[in-house]
Amino acid sequence: MLYVNRISDKELKRKLGVSGAVLIRGPKACGKTESAKQFAKSILNIDQDEQVPLLMETSPKRLLIGETPRLIDEWQEQPKIWNYIRHEVDNRRQPAQFILAGSANPEESIKLHSGAGRFTTLDMRTMAWEELGFSSGKISMQTLFSDSQRDIEVSDKPTALEFIIEKMIIGGFPGLLGKKMRDSIDLNRAYIDLISEVDISRISNVKRDPIKVQNLLRSIARNTSTTVGIKTLEFDIQKKENNGLSRPAIYKYLDALKRLMIIEEQEVWNTHIRSSASLRKTPKRHFTDVCLSIAALGADFDSLINDLNFTGFLFESLVTHDLRVYAQANDAKVYHYQDSYGLEVDAIAEKYNGEWIAFEIKLGTGQIEEAARNLHKMVSKLDKSKVQQLKSLNIITGTGISYTRTDKINVISLSSLGV
Numbered sequence: 001m002l003y004v005n006r007i008s009d010k011e012l013k014r015k016l017g018v019s020g021a022v023l024i025r026g027p028k029a030c031g032k033t034e035s036a037k038q039f040a041k042s043i044l045n046i047d048q049d050e051q052v053p054l055l056m057e058t059s060p061k062r063l064l065i066g067e068t069p070r071l072i073d074e075w076q077e078q079p080k081i082w083n084y085i086r087h088e089v090d091n092r093r094q095p096a097q098f099i100l101a102g103s104a105n106p107e108e109s110i111k112l113h114s115g116a117g118r119f120t121t122l123d124m125r126t127m128a129w130e131e132l133g134f135s136s137g138k139i140s141m142q143t144l145f146s147d148s149q150r151d152i153e154v155s156d157k158p159t160a161l162e163f164i165i166e167k168m169i170i171g172g173f174p175g176l177l178g179k180k181m182r183d184s185i186d187l188n189r190a191y192i193d194l195i196s197e198v199d200i201s202r203i204s205n206v207k208r209d210p211i212k213v214q215n216l217l218r219s220i221a222r223n224t225s226t227t228v229g230i231k232t233l234e235f236d237i238q239k240k241e242n243n244g245l246s247r248p249a250i251y252k253y254l255d256a257l258k259r260l261m262i263i264e265e266q267e268v269w270n271t272h273i274r275s276s277a278s279l280r281k282t283p284k285r286h287f288t289d290v291c292l293s294i295a296a297l298g299a300d301f302d303s304l305i306n307d308l309n310f311t312g313f314l315f316e317s318l319v320t321h322d323l324r325v326y327a328q329a330n331d332a333k334v335y336h337y338q339d340s341y342g343l344e345v346d347a348i349a350e351k352y353n354g355e356w357i358a359f360e361i362k363l364g365t366g367q368i369e370e371a372a373r374n375l376h377k378m379v380s381k382l383d384k385s386k387v388q389q390l391k392s393l394n395i396i397t398g399t400g401i402s403y404t405r406t407d408k409i410n411v412i413s414l415s416s417l418g419v
Contacts, residue, residue: 027261265286
């Protein structure tokens with residue numbers, strides 16, 4: 001199968017040039033191994049090589065012998081190998097020695113040296129619309145962060161609602177490229193089943209009830225792109241299902257899902273406001289790919305086309321995923337804004353130097369005026385003496401076209417947004 005270039009490839013190349021080892025983190029089947037293979041000169045498959053357990057007990061350094069960069073795939077199956085790699089990097093004193101790829105983070109109880117000064121990390125996600133070829137990328141996040149950005153002047157066409165729903169159902173896993181929607185539904189539901197029946201118990205070293213895991217996954221999916229607390233999840237599960245979960249159990253299950261990188265939290269933007277309002281602290285929760293939210297609920301094309309309000313929340317999750325991919329390539333992270341007066345802004349991309357851009361996300365065009373008011377209202381609340389320079393305000397739409405409003409807010413079609 002022909003390799004499709006990933007946005008994160010440039011970051012991987014850069015980090016290999018400055019560190020002895022690069023740790024690639026991401027959910028199962030998001031493309032970590034294939035990306036690493038584009039740079040690796042030798043490979044050790046920890047989960048496939050039957051000699052690995054024996055050599056880990058007798059001669060672990062032999063596992064590290066090979067042309068460099070050497071890919072250590074599914075390294076978390078033998079977490080002690082981390083420290084051997086760390087020592088080997090110290091001894092060799094050369095960059096680009098190892099690439100570690102894994103679809104789960106080991107338990108905190110396993111003592112691993114931080115790897116500071118030796119390891120860099122790279123977070124990988126499923127494919128964004130620009131990588132999938134659904135977005136032209138004519139409007140780049142890099143430009144939205146630029147001091148010299150001008151009014152948007154691109155010629156794009158509205159994207160059909162049916163196309164957006166179909167692509168959300170299929171998702172961005174590389175293995176689904178070219179798959180039909182019906183086949184993708186089956187594969188994504190099987191992915192959810194595997195998480196519930198195998199992966200979450202394996203990562204926890206505790207047998208988890210698959211029914212309870214599925215109940216929690218459905219509750220998270222029902223509340224995707226919203227700031228629901230643990231109490232709400234607990235109540236939602238008890239209301240919708242006969243098989244409830246206690247609050248302590250929900251915390252444990254969520255921890256396991258985050259370690260599997262199936263669930264990703266969108267934290268609240270830590271900024272300075274001058275009004276009497278206070279900032280909320282509850283994160284939004286998203287599945288690593290919106291297709292898994294749909295699969296967890298057992299939803300299909302007809303159910304989504306008939307419930308456009310909920311489909312709007314799914315679209316927000318899709319866009320947040322893509323913003324994270326593009327932001328990471330621009331040295332930025334994605335947050336959301338919510339204050340105690342109920343004002344919300346869907347996404348804030350902030351660079352490490354404090355520069356930031358804001359996004360409201362709307363599936364259709366009917367809520368653009370409301371989105372613009374929210375953006376202006378948030379800006380009016382900020383303490384300008386403490387907040388770094390705002391670079392742009394933006395509204396991302398699914399079915400609309402791209403242009404710049406008279407108030408200088410950019411309206412951007414997802415099919416034109418890129419890195």
